[in-house]
Amino acid sequence: MRTKNENLVEYIKNPDVVLREEDIDGALLFNPDTNQIKVLNTTGLFIWKLCEKKHNIGNIIKALKNSFDQVPDDKASEQVKSFINEMKESGFIGIIKDQKE
Amino acid sequence: MKAKNSFHIIPTPKSVSISITGKCNLKCKYCFYANEMEGLKDLSTEQWLSFFKKLKDLNVMDVSLTGGEAFIRPDLFELIDGIISNNMRYNILSNGTLINENILKKFENGKRRLRLDYIQISIDGSCAEIHNKSRPNSFDRAIKGLKLLKENNFPLAVRTTINKHNLDDLENIAKLLLEDIGVSSFGNNESMPIGSGCRNEASMSLTNKEKLEAMRIIEKLLKRYPGRLNAQAGPQAKLKMYAEMEHAKKTGEKPKTWQMGYLTACGCVFSKIDILHDGTIVPCCMLPGLKLGNILTDSIKDIWQNNKIMWDIRNRRKIPMKEVPGCENCEWNEYCNGSCPGMAHQLTGDFNRANPEDCYREFKKETGGIDAL
Ligand code: SF4
Numbered sequence: 323m324r325t326k327n328e329n330l331v332e333y334i335k336n337p338d339v340v341l342r343e344e345d346i347d348g349a350l351l352f353n354p355d356t357n358q359i360k361v362l363n364t365t366g367l368f369i370w371k372l373c374e375k376k377h378n379i380g381n382i383i384k385a386l387k388n389s390f391d392q393v394p395d396d397k398a399s400e401q402v403k404s405f406i407n408e409m410k411e412s413g414f415i416g417i418i419k420d421q422k423e
Numbered sequence: 424m425k426a427k428n429s430f431h432i433i434p435t436p437k438s439v440s441i442s443i444t445g446k447c448n449l450k451c452k453y454c455f456y457a458n459e460m461e462g463l464k465d466l467s468t469e470q471w472l473s474f475f476k477k478l479k480d481l482n483v484m485d486v487s488l489t490g491g492e493a494f495i496r497p498d499l500f501e502l503i504d505g506i507i508s509n510n511m512r513y514n515i516l517s518n519g520t521l522i523n524e525n526i527l528k529k530f531e532n533g534k535r536r537l538r539l540d541y542i543q544i545s546i547d548g549s550c551a552e553i554h555n556k557s558r559p560n561s562f563d564r565a566i567k568g569l570k571l572l573k574e575n576n577f578p579l580a581v582r583t584t585i586n587k588h589n590l591d592d593l594e595n596i597a598k599l600l601l602e603d604i605g606v607s608s609f610g611n612n613e614s615m616p617i618g619s620g621c622r623n624e625a626s627m628s629l630t631n632k633e634k635l636e637a638m639r640i641i642e643k644l645l646k647r648y649p650g651r652l653n654a655q656a657g658p659q660a661k662l663k664m665y666a667e668m669e670h671a672k673k674t675g676e677k678p679k680t681w682q683m684g685y686l687t688a689c690g691c692v693f694s695k696i697d698i699l700h701d702g703t704i705v706p707c708c709m710l711p712g713l714k715l716g717n718i719l720t721d722s723i724k725d726i727w728q729n730n731k732i733m734w735d736i737r738n739r740r741k742i743p744m745k746e747v748p749g750c751e752n753c754e755w756n757e758y759c760n761g762s763c764p765g766m767a768h769q770l771t772g773d774f775n776r777a778n779p780e781d782c783y784r785e786f787k788k789e790t791g792g793i794d795a796l
Pocket of ligand 1: 749756777781
């Protein structure tokens with residue numbers, strides 16, 4: 323469920339992370355601080371590229387829907403949130419703003 | 424021009440191995456880099472730093488710093504910081520003799536320790552008398568460096584190069600490293616006839632009978648220290664490969680981890696590229712004569728994607744062993760992979776041959792093969 327102040331949190335990529343686009347249908351991220359590698363599919367890669375600039379979850383979902391066909395309304399939000407959360411936990415992206423209402 | 428039906432390759436190398444200096448404080452008897460060390464000039468700090476920026480643009484993930492002796496460069500930590508600020512990790516291959524408390528303190532700055540994968544030290548004997556035969560006048564300092572790294576919990580790799588002098592000392596070396604000093608594991612390979620190892624071949628390189636003896640000792644050590652000896656080349660690696668060849672010939676079952684029957688031995692040219700200390704770009708430090716360009720004037724990306732020699736080495740794996748000169752009538756050609764292209768080039772002048780040093784037919788003829796173990 324999206325909380326009321328959720329869109330006040332903005333995400334941006336960790337500038338140290340290396341993106342390697344090795345195939346047409348995906349890419350991998352490498353965090354040189356942790357030596358961790360994450361494989362991205364096309365959607366993941368799209369979100370990663372969005373995070374070049376700061377974005378909140380709402381913006382990310384909107385951009386996804388604009389660029390990909392058949393993004394299911396209900397599932398998309400949960401999937402994006404869980405992806406972003408996983409990326410944040412493993413240090414690939416960071417939070418730029420987290421103001422409480 | 425790329426050869427037809429080329430393989431899919433990643434757009435840029437993942438790793439780059441860089442000889443940052445041609446200077447060394449030792450003169451080891453099997454140094455594969457000995458010929459390149461004479462005559463070529465080291466690049467400056469600025470030249471390396473601007474190269475690291477280019478590596479960032481290529482999304483390179485890690486660099487290996489070798490030499491000569493990497494710790495001889497007074498600007499080593501400036502170079503390391505350049506690697507870090509360009510988002511890469513690194514490792515250092517060293518003889519260990521210049522490592523002291525002062526040097527270790529310098530690793531504590533910034534992300535120098537965080538981004539370090541390992542420092543590799545070479546130890547060739549359990550005592551000065553044996554170690555110094557291949558690595559002159561260096562045992563005490565190398566062991567001191569190794570112990571300092573271990574005591575300070577640095578990520579470590581230890582390498583023993585098996586040669587005529589230390590074959591009978593292998594068990595003592597394993598005890599020294601694994602029990603007395605307490606490293607988790609150590610790697611081994613063998614002295615090869617390349618660089619100074621070529622000039623000293625008679626006194627350094629193992630004969631096939633000695634290789635068999637090394638295999639026998641390693642088998643024993645692996646029972647005593649399971650999983651704590653490892654090898655990419657040399658007797659331990661060959662023992663595994665030959666055993667798989669014998670098994671495949673007897674049962675028809677081929678291994679899943681490598682392809683038999685073709686010149687498939689080397690995967691390096693699919694993921695990494697090497698740079699000599701004057702900036703010369705080569706496919707591998709074992710092929711230092713195949714100069715592909717220089718980092719001061721040429722694009723690594725262009726060489727990686729388009730250079731003919733790079734593609735010829737990659738395409739080597741399409742050549743069936745039964746078409747390799749000298750291997751046509753060999754009963755093992757369905758099971759062999761021809762081994763290292765660098766040594767094949769060094770010993771035959773052609774990387775599209777098999778490496779004679781690792782030929783199982785010859786080995787079996789002289790020793791009875793691994794069944795004799
Ligand atoms: S001659 Fe030697 S290198 Fe050639 S296929 Fe036979 S065993 Fe392999």
